[in-house]
Amino acid sequence: MTLKATPSVPPPPPAAMNSLHSSLFLSVPPLSSTHRKPGAASESCLLHSSARQRLLSRRDSGAAHSRGWLWGNRLLLGPSSDAVFSCTARASRGYQPGPLPAGEDDGLLRRQSVLEFLTSERVKVVAMLALALALCNADRVVMSVAIVPMSAANGWTKSFAGVVQSSFLWGYLFSPLIGGALVDYYGGKLVMAWGVTLWSLATFLTPWAAETSLWALLAVRALLGVAEGVALPSMNNMVSRWFPQTERSGAVGLAMAGFSLGSAIGLLISPVIMSKAGIFGPFVIFGLFGFLWVLAWVSAMSDSPSTHPQITKYELEYILNKSPKRPMLHKEKDAKVSGMLPPFRRLLSRMPTWALMSANAMHSWGFFVNLSWMPIYFNMIYRVDLRQAAWFSALPWAVMAVLGYSAGVISDMLIRSGLTVTFTRKLMQTIGFVGPGVAILGLNASRSPFVASAWLTVAVGLSSFSHSGFLVNIQEIAPQYTGVLHGLSNTAGTLAAIMGTVGAGLFVERMGSFRGFLLLTSLLYFISSIFWNIFASAEPVDFDKTS
Structure with missing residues (x-):
């Protein structure tokens, strides 16, 4: 499968795409050190539902199975599961600390772990x-x-x-x-x-x-x-x-x-x-x-x-x-x-x-x-x-x-x-x-x-x-x-x-x-x-x- 690039959102690198489609669970390895936020060596970003929808909408007709898996698990995990799917969207563009650019979907911020929150x-x-x-x-x-x-x-x-x-x-x-x-x-x-x-x-x-x-x-x-x-x-x-x-x-x-x-x-x-x-x-x-x-x-x-x-x-x-x-x-x-x-x-x-x-x-x-x-x-x-x-x-x-x-x-x-x-x-x-x-x-x-x-x-x-x-x-x-x-x-x-x-x-x-x-x-x-x-x-x- 391929992902069509758009002017506003460059496609993730091939390694990220291979990882994205390599398994049924869509698991992604941790971000490289060049894209990690200082002081958070093992952090990964999470893909917000709206960003995930943009990604799915650009797939070819063979993506129906993946879409069904995503939404099936959303129903299983509940409404808060929007943030449990890993991604490299921000990493592929070079993550920089600070407020999101105007119009950027703030849902791309990853969700904190329970320990981090407590x-x-x-x-x-x-x-x-x-x-x-x-x-x-x-x-x-x-x-x-x-x-x-x-x-x-x-x-x-x-x-x-x-x-x-x-x-x-x-x-x-x-x-x-x-x-x-x-x-x-x-x-x-x-x-x-x-x-x-x-x-x-x-x-x-x-x-x-x-x-x-x-x-x-x-x-x-x-x-x-x-x-x-x-x-x-x-x-x-x-x-x-x-x-x-x-x-x-x-x-x-x-x-x-x-x-x-x-x-x-x-x-x-x-x-x-x-x-x-x-x-x-x-x-x-x-x-x-x-x-x-x-x-x-x-x-x-x-x-x-x-x-x-x-x-x-x-x-x-x-x-x-x-x-x-x-x-x-x-x-x-x-x-x-x-x-x-x-x-x-x-x-x-x-x-x-x-x-x-x-x-x-x-x-x-x-x-x-x-x-x-x-x-x-x-x-x-x-x-x-x-x-x-x-x-x-x-x-x-x-x-x-x-x-x-x-x-x-x-x-x-x-x-x-x-x-x-x-x-x-x-x-x-x-x-x-x-x-x-x-x-x-x-x-x-x-x-x-x-x-x-x-x-x-x-x-x-x-x-x-x-x-x-x-x-x-x-x-x-x-x-x-x-x-x-x-x-x-x-x-x-x-x-x-x-x-x-x-x-x-x-x-x-x-x-x-x-x-x-x-x-x-x-x-x-x-x-x-x-x-x-x-x-x-x-x-x-x-x-x-x-x-």
Whole structure:
């Protein structure tokens, strides 16, 4: 067989063609040393599906068998098998490091091995982000456990306990918006470092504040909210720089898995520590862990791949070539996209922004109601003790971590398989709203703590699909305003969380039951799903253009 040359793509050398057709498996020997990327002696390039199609289209009629073999194995290996077929296309033209020429198919970049990916710098970044978010949520949830003995010791009513719980949200109300602007200007590394430092300090000082006065306790909890408000904008900022679009759902899913595990860890460990070190023991321990995290983060992380001293040339090129929609990614100060105030009016004039804000509001309502009230719910409705209530409440968060990461992987696979990003985001968010809405109806009808825990697990677990819905969508519609847009949506979410957390306490105190409040929450989930599917979009929005 022969391959007809074209002016734009010179044919591979005869040796490569002989190797290409010499066996049923189309195996190709490693590239010669003259075409290898420095530092990657045994690397080979992979042929993207579109390039493979160009190759197949130029064969004579006898190529049908080879074409059938290729596509048969693609069906066997799945949609990701586009990159498992070796080639020498780039080698035959003389591979040179650096961004691909304009119009070049970036699929010709070979896929990293599993070991290379697991040891890459971007995986280290998302691992540190996951650990930070785990600490973030653990520091929040400690009060959900401690509030039970604290209420008994101080004679607090359910409504006042709701006020203490919501004091965190007072500080959290506007800090994501301010933190988002800071993240867009200074970058995620610096802002996240200061955030973890301050919230760890607030957690560490909680025992002192509780022994001093009620106002001191409320102030420290508000400081915790102020500091933690920068966590998610910083995470989104770092992921948008370090990961190409086809990997972002998985990266956000992994980071948010740490967020969910933080809830489970806090709920499970806090009662044990309290039994050994008193009510305030967990606050001290989690605060100290936060300080250790800051030391590791500052010494090992960088704002962007181009400023990281240890990143490999291949990984840097891979991130740059796979992220064409963020042209400033390779610049050292790409966080400083503008010295002006963000265009809030134009941001709020687009319906995709309101879709994000409404989705965050509903997600936060359900999240904080579950986080704050479930230990009390099991203690009050089913008369289980504090440690048992913590176990019943912790299981859903562990499942949420697993399902959240799985949703991210599935989302990336759907996009790579050819589904539009907009459809994928709408699908993930629909599962994240309709699933919990149905599960809460089941929770409301439960008559035993085990059945209730099962329904709660389904509700919280499926809500993690939102991480591959609205949370990733923030990076897509406005990459230059990721932090600010996240702050806007988070402010809406915090307002909803305050209403839900305080409202649950007032509702239970007035009505003596959670059931009516759970019905309201389920209804809001269904309404939010409809609004999202009508107005959400993953297409980039030009917020700098006056409408």
